[in-house]
Amino acid sequence: MIVDDHPVVRDGLRGMFDHVADIEVVAEASDGFEALALARSARPHVVLMDLRMPGLDGVGAIQRLRESHPEIKVVVLTTYDTDADVARAMAAGVAGYLLKDAPREELHRAVRTAAAGGAVLAPSVASALMSRPAAPDPSPRELEVLRLVARGSANKEIARTLLISETTVKTHLKHVFAKLGVESRAAAVVVAMERGLI
Known part of the structure; x- marks a missing residue:
């Protein structure tokens, strides 16, 4: 589903997805409220979400989508890559953050990666996350949890796989976020990969 307040966009x-065999645009919305309504009926796997829209903005829509449809992956597609915009989107729990000047192939790859449970960040966003001061590296157990996150596992699955409680999984992730200086699972995976930790 494409969510943007500009019809031309x-x-x-x-048009960029028209002739892509494995990707189908199932809905379009002009703001966050419309996106939430359409998510119920269209059931998209991935949402490409603009950040700045009238009514309910992108971050507000992402937060509500995460609550009502946690299985839907959201990739931010915006013209803004300021630290504040990136931080708010990451905290809301996005699967990716791309800029509108991304080439067609990168958009296709982002949708496929997000659908498969992976994370995608524009280079400028990744370097901004990377330039934050480094904290101690995550412990081996924290990295085990993060590896499973990178494979797209939910907390419940991670708890089952590692024979620990969901609360323990959440605690490990909280420590990982703090050590990597990030605020979302997607950002944690990307930064850990960039640093060669996973």
Whole structure:
């Protein structure tokens, strides 16, 4: 599903996916409220979400989507890569953050990666996350949890796999976020990969 308040942008994005065999645009929305309504009926696997829209903005829509449809992956597609915008989006729990000047192939790859449970960040966003001061590396157990996150496992699955409680999984992730200086699972995976930790 494409969510953007500019019809021209939505048309352009739809055109980029028109002849891609494994990706289908199932819905378009012009703001966050419309996106939430359409998510119920269209059931998209991935949402490409603009950040700045009238009514309910991108971050507000992402937060509500995460609550009502946690299985839907959201990739931010915006013209803004300021630290504040990135931090708010990451904290809301996005699967990726791309800029609108991303080439067509990168958009296709981002949708596929997000659908498979992976994380995607624009280079400028990744380097901004990387330039934060480094804290101690995560412990071996924390990295085990993060590896499972990178494979797309939910907390419940991670708890089952590692024979620990969901609360313990959440605690490990909280420590990982603090040590890597990030605020979301997607950002943690990307930063850990960049540093060669996983």
